[in-house]
Structure formats: C-alpha cells, structure tokens
Amino acid sequence: MVARSKTTCELPTGLALNEAAVTLADFWHPSMGQVGCPAAPLLQAHLEKGGVPSELGTADHEDIGGALPKEPATLIATTFTMPGGEVLGLAVAAPPRWIDQARRAVHDWTAAVRTRRLFVPAVLPGCEEQRRPAPGPIPRPARNGQHTCPKLRSIDFAARAFASDGDTVLVVGPSDPSASESLGRPGTAQSWTRVPDVETARRMALPSNGAAAFVLAPCTSVRTASEILAVLRARLPRLRGMHPDQWCYRTDENLAAMAGAMAASELVLELGAGTAPQVCANQPVVNLRSWRELDAERLRQVSTVTVINAETSSPGTLSLGEVQEVLAGLGPLAVVNHRVVTETHLYLTAGASKRKRRKV
Template sequence: METRPQLDITLCAPRGFCAGVDRAIQIVELALEKYGAPVYVRHAIVHNKYVVDGLRAKGAVFVEELDEIPDTDAPVVFSAHGVPKSVPARAQARNMFFLDATCPLVSKVHVEAQRHFSEGHHIVLIGHKGHPEVVGTMGQLPPGAISLVETVADAEAFVPADPTQLAFVTQTTLSVDDTSEIVAVLRRRFPQISGPHKEDICYATTNRQEAVKRVAPHVDAMIVVGSSNSSNSLRLVEVAERAGCARAMLVDRAAEIDWARLDGIRTLGISAGASAPEALVDEVVEAFAQRYVITVTASGAQRESIVFNLPRELRTPPAA
C-alpha cells in the first residue's frame, strides 16, 4: 500500500538558463574544442558550481585575476558578468589571446554608462557592492565617475555634486520591485536625472521573477535551484517570500534540500536561476519523487527566443 504523501509540483516557466549564460558556457566549450585544454577563465564563467565543475573537468582553469595565469598562448575567457576596462588592457599588454563572454545585456549597460559620462553626467549605479557585474560596470569609467546606490535609504541619502547632471544605470540581475522603488526615490529627488533608453534589468531576470510571483502565493513551499553567489537566484527567493510563500529556499543541488522545513507540504513550486541548468531541476524533482507521489504541472508558457552571437573567432570550424 502506498504510504508516501501526495505532492503537487508546479514548475515555473520560464526558468533556468538565459541567452547570456548559454552563450558564455558555449564560448568556453567551443574554445576547449577548437584550441584544446587548458582554457583559462577569469572568474566563474557563470555563478553555478555544477556548471563550473563540469567545465573544469573538461580542461577549463578558473582564476580570479590575470596575474594567476602564466605566459601562455592558451585562450583566456572573461566571464559573463563583465570586467573593468583595465582587465582587457592588461591582457593586451601581455599579448594574451582573450575571448569576452560578457553578456551583451551587461555590455549594453557599459555603453549607456559611457554615453552618459561623455555627456557630462555623474552616474548612479543601482546594484550590489562587490558583485562582479558591479565591479565591471564601475571599472568602465574613471574613479569617482560612478556612485553606487544599493537601497532606498542610500538613494535618500545620496548627495551629488551637481543634482542637475545625473544619470542612472542598474545591475541586470536585481529585484524588479526593489529597483523601481529606488528609481522612484532618485526621480523624486532629482527630477532631471536621465535613465536608460530601455530597462537595464534583463529580460530573463524579469521573466523569472514574474513567473515566481504567479506561483508563490498558491504553494506551501518554493524551491529555487541556484548557487548562493548567484544574484538573480537569490532575488527569486526574495520574490517568492514577498509574494506570500514563507517557506522559500535556495538549493544548489537536491542534496541541499532541508526536508524538515518542508514537513507537511502538499503543494510546491520550483524555479531556477538564470545560471542553473535544467539537469539540476530534474534532480530536485526526482528527489521529491522518492519521498512523495508527485504530479507535475507547468505554470506559464513564455518561450524565450533570444539568442546572442558567439565571438567571431569561435564561429569558424577547427582546422583539419
């Protein structure tokens, strides 16, 4: 007789890999195919341990700074989060062959910041201090050209040299709701502030947050598959909690599930951050299937058709 309890699982859609992450991983894999190991990668190519470990097993060598790389002809890949301008400059000074896996939507923010700066604006960057994307964006301009604002309180306290010459850009992986609150404060305090032509928070972050918002109020618990250093994954947990799901948790793998915290649940939502592969979602579903009689349905049918071009160097086939 079946003793496992019934559990209804709702898979949020869209979830998991975005176009920028897919492109970055492809760049490392194709570089390994074309040039052979090692391929050096500055910083985790994307913030997911499973992905990084898989690439390391294929011959990728991950470093935090170029100084850790010996003089070599091997390719050096810059991560999807973007890098300060000083990094490619140092790579060129050392005659390194480098491939830039910066997400094109992050590059768009870099271009915006540069444009505003050239027009005489001081830049306000809404983002999280120390995140590689923020470090990369701030490193596009001279020291002092960008002020970082992390919270509504920061926006209220910010005192610019010239309130009439301001522009703002944002990290691409923020909470849509948090960011709109911060932008509202900046616009109220500095009515002449210039903003992006188009929203900086990327389509994938926005779509995944909206999918979680739809599901979270109707389930007993929510699991977000993603790594603890992944900004967009952390934001999905926060979005679930704010939408009314008190038992929301982030797990890298099924082994991290806190089963005690899930005691008594009858309904569960599952999403995944933009750097988490679908294989890990399958692993989590299978873990629940071991303990429950599960039914699985999908919520949302938003198909993401965005694809980013690979670097020119990788579009040609390997030499015979």
C-alpha cells in the same frame, strides 16, 4: 481511476529476514505481474524514522509463495493502476517482529496516493537573452571575474555617453563585484557613483550643477530600481537615463515565476541548492534534505506542490529528478514548468511611423 484501483494485500514469501525489513523497489504480484515502486525511498525512510531497520530490495516470482522458511517474511503491498495502464505499488517484506509497523507504514503512504501537480519555477540560465527555460531559478554567473549579463555592453555604452556629456553617472541597483570590475575597466565610464538602495539615494551628495544620468546595474530588479529612481528624480529634476526598453527584467521574471508557482501550491519543497531568489511563502515549506523530512500525513493533504532551490546534482541535496520520480510513485504527476517572460519594445506613434516610411 487511481483511487478506485487501490488494493492492499498480504502474501507469504520465501524470504528469510531476521533483523531488517525490506522496502521493495519492485516486486512480483500473483495477479498484477511485475510492479514498480518508485516511492520506495519514502516508505523506507518512514520505517527507519519509526525505528524499523530497512533496506531497499526486490522480490521476484521465486520469492513470492513456494517453499516457506521456518519464519517467513510477509509481503504487505498496495497496488494501483495509473491512467496509462501501468501498475505501481508500495510494498514491504517484513519479518514477524516488524509486521505491525510495516502494515502501518504501507497504510499511511497508501492514503497519500492521489493525483498531483508539481510546479517547477523555470527561469533563464545565466541571464542570457535567448529565452530557454531551465528548471529552477539559477543565479547569474561570473566567468573569469567578468559579468556575463548581455546588458552590460549597453550599460557601459550608455554610461560612457552620459559621462562624455558632463553628467555624473549613477549606477542604480545592488552591487555586484563582477559587474563592478567590468564597468570600471579602462576605456569605460570612470565618473560614476553607485546607488545600491533607497537609503543611499536619500543621503548621497548631489552634483553641484544638478547634471546626472542613471544606468541600471546588471540584473537589477526593476522594482528595486523604480523605488530608487523615485527618490533620485525627486532630488534631481533634470535626471535622465537609460530607456526602459534597455532594462534587464530577468530578476523580476525569476521573482514572479517563484511567487506564482508558490502561490498556486499548498506545499513548498526547498531542496537546498541555494539557487532561488528570496520570496516569502504563505504555504508550509519543507527543507527537504532527505526523505525522512517528508511525512505521509502532510503529503496526503496536498494536490499541488512546488519545488524550489533544485539542481541536478549538489552534494547533500536531493535532485529535481529524484523528487519527480518519487512523487510519481504516489499517483499521476503533472509537472508544470512555470515561467514568466517580459518583452519590451520602443513604441513609435502613428505619425513617427509614417515619417519613417517616407524617409525610407
């Protein structure tokens, strides 16, 4: 529908422009009426990158047609109809000296108008147990120097229980300063050794009696923990530890959400907020700090885009809302909030379930 409805026209205007072209955020069209141009920032950046001074503006009914100045600006505009009937467009009002550049800019971005999907990896904010997805991976926070992971209490309880049995407690997973402070407070298990990686697990001194138990450091990736535990179990046959239904899967969910969204897309827009876990991308990645970094030719070829490292407000970055609004100005946009959820429970055999019911 969008492709078939695209039309480009040139109209005289009553605007008297000297040095700069005006990229229109909305304008009045003789047959379409008022036309919105959400993608105007891309068109403006395109012109400026090509050496054409441009500013954002609007053109109403009085500006189109009517009495013309000595050197009138020409409106070059493409309009297209969205599935809901809304008319959007791309438009530049250019003085005679910039008319050719304006035509090329509108032509290039008109070719990029198409239906798209925008993947937004959705993860849990703040490592909370309540599963409320939020746009963009968010790092685990620390409040007043104390870790907020809800698993910390069960980790601390397990560590103290193992230590009271005489086991050396191994805290498996990368170091987190806020979590370390919490685990080391008075009243918690004091006899514990951190094992942050596989190399440490291979080289560390073992307890002489072989009695050791592990807990996972808060928000440790289960994949990372499994690699470390494989080494520890080979060296400590009597190793015991937290049951897997007590492990935190949030980090793995973040990584899986990121990897899944990126694998489904043809282009990744990295917005620079620094909130995403490190995931290797096989697709082109654009470090999008301004609209100048996104060119029409690249966007024309892709129908699926993923946004990472997005925040609602961060100095020097574009927000997720801005990206959604501008891309929606280039044709129908479906926003896909992609999330991964892991749920665990302790399985009871049929016999155990029957015994439990009889006991009750």
